[in-house]
Amino acid sequence: MSGAPILQVRNLCKAFPGVQALTDVRLDVAAGSVHALMGENGAGKSTLMKILCGLHTADAGEIRFKGQPIRASSPHEALRRGIAMIHQELLPFPNLSVAANIGMGREPTRWFPGWIDQAALARDATRVLARLACPLAPQRRMKDLSVAEMQTVEIAKALAYEPGLLIMDEPTSALSEREVEALFSVIRELQQRGVAIIYISHKMDEIFRIADTITVLRDGRHIATRPASELNEPQLISLMVGRDLAPTPAARDSRGDPALEVHRLTQPGKFRDVSFTLHRGEILGLAGLMGAGRTDLVNAIYGLAPASSGAIRVHGKDVKITNPAAAIAAGIGLVSEDRKQFGLVLPMSVQHNLTLSSLRGRWIDQRRERALADAQIRAFALKVTGRHQAVVHLSGGNQQKVVLAKALLTEPDILILDEPTRGIDIGAKAEIYALINRLAGAGKAVLLVSSELPELLLLSDRLLVMREGTVTAELDSHQTSQEQILIFAMPA
Amino acid sequence: MRASSIKSWGLAIALVAISLALSFAKPTFLTVPNLLNVMRQISINGILAVGVTYVLLTGGVDLSLGSLVALSGVVAATLAHPNQHALAVPVLVGVLTGTLCGAVNGLVVTHGKVAPFIATLGMMTVARGLALVVSGGRPVSNLGAEFTRLGGDVAGLPIPLMVLAGIALLAFVVLRNLRLGRYVYAIGGNEAAARASGIDVAAVKLFAYSACGATAGVAGVVLAARVTTGQPNAGVGYELDAIAAVVIGGTSLSGGVGGIGGTILGALLIGVINNGLDLLNVTSYYQAIVKGIIIVGAVWLDRQQNKS
Structure with a gap:
């Protein structure tokens, strides 16, 4: 499935005030492959990706995309060359429609330059959303969507550019199982068409399901590049952290006195009749x-958006939060x-x-x-x-x-x-x-x-x-x- | 090193460099009478700038300052005729007038959920109207000597300058050492996180707008004393001069970053440059052009520093 490298990165260096973020990093990504980039936070993954998609400029080193040396100076330039990125932190335009968000920057026009063809915009959005098996109506406002839906829209937006290299930074962090499956089938489809994908995730099971090749960065340096089939999870973790990690088992005598008692907490439209007791320890x-x-419930308990009815007791005493x-x-x-x-x-x-x-x-x-x-x-x-x-x-x-x-x-x-x-x-x-x-x-x-x-x-x-x-x-x-x-x- | 202190250093160096250049070009610049004159000229703007720093730090804005200066000056003046009241009455009532208007700004912003730009734009017009109503549209003159002395000197130092120094010091200490001051920064930096941290956001904002109004009250009283009249048309555009000083001083218009030290340097820089242009016989038309370029230039330089 993998062919010639579509992306070649050599000796890339980047420093920020007080930190050497990348030192002599190299990376080869083949067309039609899913290349996982692994490393702890601070390992330099984000910096590398931001350089590739034009948000940062490297201090030294070379990037070749489709054989051409590039020094992308802006995300616009990177997109034009066919490098698209789905950012971990979503950057939606909350007051615009789903279609406008997806088409942002390449709106179809008619009649005269600059006049947006709204019908075509909606049609394009519907088509790309359909590829993601996502039934969102293109005229909905972005701000009314759930986080998962917004993430799907971000993915659709990147796909709409028909990129040659697609960078995905934690694309599934807010997705449900079903949406993850849909995303994976899109990734496989893109692979068939020769699109190279750089995939960043902390979820090990995803990496081993989807990636062909794995590159590990640590402290801003290239540590290893291996076929995914030659690595297992513990090996990968020890490459990433440079040591072995043992999971911490929960071994405690739990259940002291009740610390928090929640009784029939209700917030119409969010949660209803939630009761439970949480004990010390x-x-x-x-x-x-x-x-x-779940988040609405804990926000209510913490008083960020108090519940409309129900009671909260702390250490046996009623409290009004x-x-x-x-x-x-x-x-x-x-x-x-x-x-x-x-x-x-x-x-x-x-x-x-x-x-x-x-x-x-x-x-x-x-x-x-x-x-x-x-x-x-x-x-x-x-x-x-x-x-x-x-x-x-x-x-x-x-x-x-x-x-x-x-x-x-x-x-x-x-x-x-x-x-x-x-x-x-x-x-x-x-x-x-x-x-x-x-x-x-x-x-x-x-x-x-x-x-x-x-x-x-x-x-x-x-x-x-x-x-x-x-x-x-x-x-x-x-x-x-x-x-x-x-x-x-x-x-x- | 903290980013804010680096910024202030750059500004201080610029101030010293310009002063040196001026003193070479015009030896009269570096004389005690001229420097006192500069101080006298920046006092009003400085007092307002300190106040509006609080509001800008919360991420808000106050456009009503100029009108509040006029209103509190007029109110103070109507109580300051010779042998009418003790000195404390016009001073306190004047300052209180500004404070109350500031508090109204704060309430409209926090409880009315009206954007600060709109709320204070409304107050700008209302307060101007009130100043005209209170004064009957005419300057309030014939003020007692006790009152007008507040605009003069004591022991060779301008009283307005001492007022500015006192207010700036107080504002500095509050921002640096009081919980309230810390919360002002927190709200400007991230209001939602501030609320989640248990901070009473509305109360802190109400304080910031009230404090800003109070400084406008002080400035109004001092200005009325200096010009020996309460002018209902005084202070037009003062809010923008004050905001300019704050912004030159490195306080972010989006809130959360900056401080009093920078604001004072910003006000000084504007004052020194105005004075220098006066000494060099540059007409006020050109002075306006230079001031505008400095405002944008200072913020541009600041952005360049932050980028690297």
Whole structure:
């Protein structure tokens, strides 16, 4: 299936202030192949991809695409040459229609230059969405879509360019099983037509299902390129992290006193009659598909969007949580699923982000704040140039650790973790798993929302499954399986 | 090193370089009377710029400052006729007028959910109208000597300058050392995350707009004292001069980045350049052109620095 290299990268170097992001990186991608690019966060994958699609310019090195040397200076130039990228972070135009989003930049015109042919625009969108087996109406507003639907639109947008090289950065992070299958069949179809695909994902099973070749980067350097058939998962992980990682088993005496009791919590249109009890020292998993209401539920418990009826009890006492401040005061901490939107103030320093929820009194005790920040930086092994570094410059895994460290500084008894490992690499994942276990071991009550079933099975003591806003099952994590969870999670 | 401090250094160096150049071109520039004159000229703009820094840091904007200067100046002046009231009455009522209007701005923005641009644009017109109503459309003159002395000097130093120094210091300390100040940055940087961190976003914004209104009140009182009249038509366009100083000082219009130090440097830079152009006998027509180029140039340079 694979032919001559369509993309050749040689000796590519790129430095940012304070970091050498890429050193002498090489990469060959054959036409019609799926080339997985693996590495921990900060390994340089994103930088390499951003250079390929014209967002960054390399300091040194050579890129040849279809035999031509390129120095793409803008995404527009890269697209013109046939390199398209689906970004991990979605960049939609929320107030425009699906069709306008898909056609952005190459709108069909009629009558005279610049007059958009709306009918053709909608037709093109429908055609490319059909290839993705996605029944979205092209006139819907982008902002009314779910995250999964928006991601599908992004993919459609890239496909509409008919690219020769398609770069996919975590394309499935918000997709349901069915949508992933549709995406994979599109990838195979593109392969048949000679399109080369660079595929970035932290999901190992996907990599081994879809990739022909795997290249591993570590600390900005090329470590290995192998056919996927010659590698297994442990080998790949040890190439990525440079050491062997053992999964952390959950071994705890769970179930102390009830810490959080939720009684018939209801928010019309989001979730209804949700009741459960979370005990001290317990990790309670919350499983369900996208849109099952899990995030709405935890946001209600944390006061971001309070429920319209129902009761919440903390340590046996009724509490009224109308805003996040009340939740923090009641000893509830939340690590939101969307760290950039709700977790971090990106232009602020690491120190100021860490202490943002836990400042007390009128005056800030600067010395104490510095000490707290330094302690958290050490405890979480944050890779930062200093406590004054702006969090916007940190890798995804480090950002997530900042969000966790920040939530823990409020000293919550109850910790709600919504997708705590989304989009972070396997090394950081293992650290966060170990941390969650330690927290539960120290008596914290943990409510863990995750779309990764292996993660839920590994970490949690009990599992609640949600479907369309209601709890459909309570399962013992040690005596259930992914299949059984899915039976309760899938719409009937 | 923090990005903000690098920015401020660049600005400080530019300020020193321009001052040096001016002192070579015109020896009168570097004399105590002329420098005091510069300070006197930047005081009003500086006071307003400090206030509007708070609003810009939250990611908002305040277009009503010029009108608030006029309104609080007129209100203070009507209470400042000779032997009418103790000095504290016109001063406090004037400042309070600005503060209340600022608070109304804040309430319309936070509770009315009206965009800051629109809310303060409305206040700009309303406050101008109120200033005309209160004064009957005529300048309020015949002010007591006690009051007008506020626009003069004490011990050789201009009182407006000392007011600016006091307000700037207070604003600096609040931003740097108070929780409130930290929250101003957090809200401008990411309002949703600030709310999720347990911050009462509405209260902090209300504070920022009120504080901004208060500085407009102070500026109005000081201006009325300096020109010895309450002018209902005073302060037209002052809000844009103040915003220009803040932006030159490195505060981001989208919020979350910047500070008082940069704002003061920005106000100084505008003042020094205006003064220098005066000394070089450049007409005010050309001065306007130069000021505009400096505003855009400073922000452009800032962008270039951030890129690298």
